[in-house]
Amino acid sequence: MKVWEIGPQTGIDSLRTATRTPPETSPGHAIIKVHASALNHRDLMLTAKRYGGSKPENRVPLSDGAGEVIAIGEGVTNVKIGDRVVANMFANWIDGPWVPGLFSADYGNTRDGWAAERISAPAASLSKVPGHLSWEEAATLASAGVTAWNTLNVLGRMKAGDTVLVLGTGGVSIFGLQLAKAGGAKVIVTSSSDEKLAKAKALGADILINYKKTPDWEKEVLKATGGYGADIILETVGTASLTKSLQAAAFCARVGLIGGLDVSQPPQIFPLVAKNVILGGITVGSREMLDDMLAAIDAEKIKPVVDKVFAFDDLPKAYTYLQSASHFGKIVIRHN
Amino acid sequence: MKVWEIGPQTGIDSLRTATRTPPETSPGHAIIKVHASALNHRDLMLTAKRYGGSKPENRVPLSDGAGEVIAIGEGVTNVKIGDRVVANMFANWIDGPWVPGLFSADYGNTRDGWAAERISAPAASLSKVPGHLSWEEAATLASAGVTAWNTLNVLGRMKAGDTVLVLGTGGVSIFGLQLAKAGGAKVIVTSSSDEKLAKAKALGADILINYKKTPDWEKEVLKATGGYGADIILETVGTASLTKSLQAAAFCARVGLIGGLDVSQPPQIFPLVAKNVILGGITVGSREMLDDMLAAIDAEKIKPVVDKVFAFDDLPKAYTYLQSASHFGKIVIRHN
Amino acid sequence: MKVWEIGPQTGIDSLRTATRTPPETSPGHAIIKVHASALNHRDLMLTAKRYGGSKPENRVPLSDGAGEVIAIGEGVTNVKIGDRVVANMFANWIDGPWVPGLFSADYGNTRDGWAAERISAPAASLSKVPGHLSWEEAATLASAGVTAWNTLNVLGRMKAGDTVLVLGTGGVSIFGLQLAKAGGAKVIVTSSSDEKLAKAKALGADILINYKKTPDWEKEVLKATGGYGADIILETVGTASLTKSLQAAAFCARVGLIGGLDVSQPPQIFPLVAKNVILGGITVGSREMLDDMLAAIDAEKIKPVVDKVFAFDDLPKAYTYLQSASHFGKIVIRHN
């Protein structure tokens, strides 16, 4: 079968095609025919060889994808042939809290990912895709969606009427916006582009802040909420931004610090004490969170935002497009 | 000023009018000009002298109302003259969990209620009414709304995609339906009337069960959810119904047993063990829960369902109408 | 190897010895040389063929045991040869909440248990035994200990200073007493025997109630706590007892309804509403809870109470002794 691999070079050029023997069934695993996969910012970091200490050489990239179960191994009962499925990014994080060791089965990083015709996955890592989603839409869910869900509903304990702040319009932020609206929250979105803010508004955003025109966006958040601030913040930018986020936080706010971010500038965290803010580290989430998110996506018939679809053979072009940062929503690969 | 009082007789005939000196400002209290009030089932029980050991004689009835602040006492900072407000039913339950002693300041039961031209209320029990609500709509919120909110969001820890079951179409159930939909849940409603089910559908109900036609409604709940059951149940009927509710419950479901209900028939509770269900007693809620609910009502622009409005002088007619149980939504009194 | 099996008869006579091929290593599993096993009340129910719909014929009994890892299969990393281990009763309940399907891997019921010379166990179900425990002590932990832990610390969210009520001096109650004392709680114990109460006192019990002499023990609980009641109750008796337990409960108490109990008499549950009590079903717990309990047992150097040790060949005598209900603490089988 045809796969993409990450080669030894630094950058997008390191992507190369290869031919591999298709995976065979094994106990507890399912074989999936991949229909679509999707890109995340960390895929760029992996080709750049700048994702922590990861050594992705020879690895099939992409943590996100969707496909059809075409074979199951011994003992598999939760999925059957013909099911449309996605996999949780950390294949062994099924339920309960984040524990040591789960990094070792991270699709597209420490185990082969979705840029392939077939993939073998532990059945326990799989969830069924709601019927209203296309393959392309389903492929976008696993990392950015679950990251936003975890921050909002597990760390954040969101309830209708809460005020949620998302920074920018990347994948996690847009899922954050959609999932927060699905749960009845009021959502504030920041962006440097009025055009992107208009798109966020069309998805339900209540308060829009152009941080280029309003660099003190944290004050604008307070102003727009009558001095109250944001109950939940998806801090996807980094520790420099965190200083402002904590100023924009409500008393007892929950702020999710979301993985792979810029930590070059240490934050001022005193407002965290004064307001009893909770700051929690987020590394995507568990298969149970994926299930819960899919139930919400199904109940509210949420449609993930797909910016652009590339052909399987054009994977490097998709990476280049992601790097240009002009997208709004997810960049998807169609496998056939 | 003119007030209604509960007299010594048993039943609706015990309601009588009286003239009282209007309340004066006192430290920590606000004086409210009442614009509308609303009825709950327990108001019937109080006139029937069948609400636990309550002795409501000479009491101004009604726990629910809305009005305008016309004076404030010393030390009041959370409301000001002109504010449109509602009060939490237990005037001293501000925040935190239910503790002993709070029953002693229960509007319309252990302290005078809203069937009056003016009311004096501890300012700490007051919340401001969202701008999109009329006086009649605002008057309906305090008991039925907060009861539903507490069950869904405090006991129930609801998140988008959860399945919520409400029994019948009384005040708590309809608020339960609306607040659950606002939070992105899938809602199941039971009723003996197809007409009422149609109204519930118009409010967003996803699954409708006529329990007259389908007496084994608990099996229908399981069937309609693919065997999964309901994550959160508002058990407003009584302990007889609880046996079926527990059969309809999902694993780890949260079931709120809601006050003043029929306890004549002890339930079979073994399914609670087998599914690790949580059964929690609910007695309305705190002022903080009222605030949170109002934030949700504001964010989602929820309109409470008003069935019928009566004039202040026609209060006994409103009670009689409530007793007939033909309503869908709340019965409201207009005070001017 | 030599094993005990449950035969077709009804009662303890159904226990029979058999010879089986020792288990071989398989992926994800460990082979354990069993050093000790322990009995629980449900083992009697299983031989009586009265444990729900269980069909235990040909099953190796006993959910509790301890032993040494003598071989590991492919992919096992959490235990190694030589480790002293116990297994979680539900072999697939690793973490997170109770979900459907976990009953299907219940040691001694739906899969073979510990009354054998060797056992093969999914490595994920195993935890390491603290060094201060003998094999006999370690063997007692898995079901009764985790049941008490789950009720106290997961459902009960116990903190130092809470008041805990345990009913009688069975295995769960004694673990409840020891683990509650380890966490700084004040513990109330009921029993029909002053001798057993004296033993409970020696383990740290603060308040002792002989329910034969004081049949209204629920009033005694209130009296002994200045009218406050118990914050956490381990309801191990059944639904008849539950009526009294709910009267003995504090406001917002957490009451664990613990599996396999007498449900012949439906309870009066109205006090649950009036006090906002939480009643939760408990079916032992997860491997994570077992780990957490073992950390507590290690930190506080808790010694489980072993009442009597029988030889492997005398298993039926151990059952008969358990049935006599004269024990205090656990009944253990020594395997060599």
Next chain:
Amino acid sequence: MKVWEIGPQTGIDSLRTATRTPPETSPGHAIIKVHASALNHRDLMLTAKRYGGSKPENRVPLSDGAGEVIAIGEGVTNVKIGDRVVANMFANWIDGPWVPGLFSADYGNTRDGWAAERISAPAASLSKVPGHLSWEEAATLASAGVTAWNTLNVLGRMKAGDTVLVLGTGGVSIFGLQLAKAGGAKVIVTSSSDEKLAKAKALGADILINYKKTPDWEKEVLKATGGYGADIILETVGTASLTKSLQAAAFCARVGLIGGLDVSQPPQIFPLVAKNVILGGITVGSREMLDDMLAAIDAEKIKPVVDKVFAFDDLPKAYTYLQSASHFGKIVIRHN
């Protein structure tokens, strides 16, 4: 009556005596004859005029004290004449979460404190003192004790067997050690003094680290816990120390960032993401937390550590002694 006040100068010299009219009863308040009071580090900061933007001039200092109720105002039911009481530091934080506005009734800062013969306190802020505590011991509890309790049991959700890390041997740390041991935790203490570590050991500390001899104390924490780290950390030093604390944290650890600390050096917080650590700001706690802590202190008969007792007239000497930082435990003032 005689009181101490904070005058306009900078430093301990600003303390001056004054004579004031004793407080009179008012609705909802109790008059307390003060028997003992106690110092906290922030009392030094207040005289230094370096406690945030506080303007403590003319204020009676000290947030901590204990005394006897000698009169009660109208409507007071929770305490009666003769009761031995302490007050919660934030007089209006009764229950529920930290909300805006509570800073405005902070004993010894924004309202008069305990360095007086009599004090008038909102009855709702008062808790009764366990019988085994002397006046001197009771006086130490309100700020340092509740701060430690909140971090351990509210933010920290501590259970027996958890590993708790306290930094140094100041008031919060020593209460943290004692309350953590009461709840069955394993406790790690750091100090620059072997003598103080020996005292901590006598109070139950399990692991002792001299950070002068072992500057990489965070590595020592990991080593001493087999690589696991600390479940709960009381970060009382400041943001510079936080970098090390986060390295010493276990996966999903809860780290309390405790008020008034050194924020001169921004922390490196990336380990918070990688381990999904929860960092929460702590500003003492509510009266409900004070009640809960007192129940634990009563159940476990904990004795707060009193380092030295000064006479009321020697208050400035007590401040000077506190500044010398040679104490272990609390510095107390005896009022008669």
